[in-house]
Amino acid sequence: MAADPLSRVFAALADPTRRDMVARLTLADATVNELAAPYDISLQAVSKHVRVLEEAGLVSRSRSAQRRPVHLEAEVFDLMTKWLERYRRAAEERYRRLDDVLASMPDGVTPTLPTDDSPTPPEGGARP
Amino acid sequence: MAADPLSRVFAALADPTRRDMVARLTLADATVNELAAPYDISLQAVSKHVRVLEEAGLVSRSRSAQRRPVHLEAEVFDLMTKWLERYRRAAEERYRRLDDVLASMPDGVTPTLPTDDSPTPPEGGARP
DNA sequence: CTCGTTCTCAACCGGTTGGTTGAGCAATGA
DNA sequence: TCATTGCTCAACCAACCGGTTGAGAACGAG
The missing domain is CATH 1.10.10.10 (Winged helix-like DNA-binding domain superfamily/Winged helix DNA-binding domain)
Incomplete structure (x- = not known):
């Protein structure tokens, strides 16, 4: 199993x-x-x-x-919550960083794409 | 799918x-x-x-x-967190309630259960 | 155009899963 | 003791899943 x-x-x-x-x-x-x-x-x-x-x-x-x-x-829920919380936070942080980038960008400009062998700064999709 | x-x-x-x-x-x-x-x-x-x-x-x-x-x-993590949080809280609450019952009970007495309307004669653990 | 790189599609395989039916154990009430 | 109630075990089946290999699409560099 x-x-x-x-x-x-x-x-x-x-x-x-x-x-x-x-x-x-x-x-x-x-x-x-x-x-x-x-x-x-x-x-x-x-x-x-x-x-x-x-x-x-x-x-x-x-x-x-x-x-x-x-x-x-109840216990197992804690296990899950712990796991989830860790990644949720990380994901949200990256999300926020992306928002900052978009906010500081003139309309419709495609960001200079980072080479992805570097620690990849955010880039990417049109967020609704 | x-x-x-x-x-x-x-x-x-x-x-x-x-x-x-x-x-x-x-x-x-x-x-x-x-x-x-x-x-x-x-x-x-x-x-x-x-x-x-x-x-x-x-x-x-x-x-x-x-x-x-x-x-x-990040979004989907929020979905999960929301789901999880709801049940985690509920489960914990029931857990605490059980603790209270046990704590307020003289040894070996069969509890008069806080019978929630449900047909559930719950009954704690110590079953050999 | 051709070549190399990156990635996906398609077919296949063994194991697991969600469901079925049938048999049967265990405890209780009569 | 015996039938009933509540539940589980066992065998089976179709569908799905994680993995494989082989072929090939999409793109950029020469």
Whole structure:
């Protein structure tokens, strides 16, 4: 199976059904049956989805009678947030730098293109 | 191809090679060849990865001579951050609530659950 | 025009994924 | 004890994914 935690989390959330489950689990824990209700796929398919979420560390299951209530875990969200925040900030910074360049430029002038073997200063696309 | 934007973004980031590319693109734009350098996979494979990132809106390409410099886009990170933040907060809140319940509980007492209207008899963890 | 460089398209392959159906375990209520 | 409820395991299938190789488009330099 796919090695690292981050990959598993992202992969788990790449499915809309699974994201919907996560959304509903923020409101309350739920059994597999409850989770399955809104979708018209088999119970087994839902069970598989839950398993994927579990292996990604996004949810945990306990046992209460025959039920296996599914519970959303917060920790992994922190992991993601941390990863995301780092790159979001970097990307935004570069974005802002680009804005500065554009702002200081007379209308419609194509910037002198930097040779890209240098640490590439921004250049590029018409931003909406 | 897979419908919604969020799914595409998560799927794109579920691959460690692609995440590494994103990381490097926060430092500077890069050509496909430059991106390919560190990995020992074919150039075509790298090209495919870039395509996936592009279709997810994480990256854009302009044209400069034969080169197609790859540029990191910030916007999609905001989309993700927004999604994430919403659920992270919710998950954390529920987590804290559980802590409160546990803290205010004499040892071994079955909690009268703050039963949110939901049919969820949640029940904490210590199940052998 | 021809050559080299950069990159993409197309076809293919093995493994994974999202779904199915069928069988079956485990706990409870009767 | 036994049927019911809640869920999982196993086998299977079509579609997709990450990788390969081979061919070739687009562009700039001589």
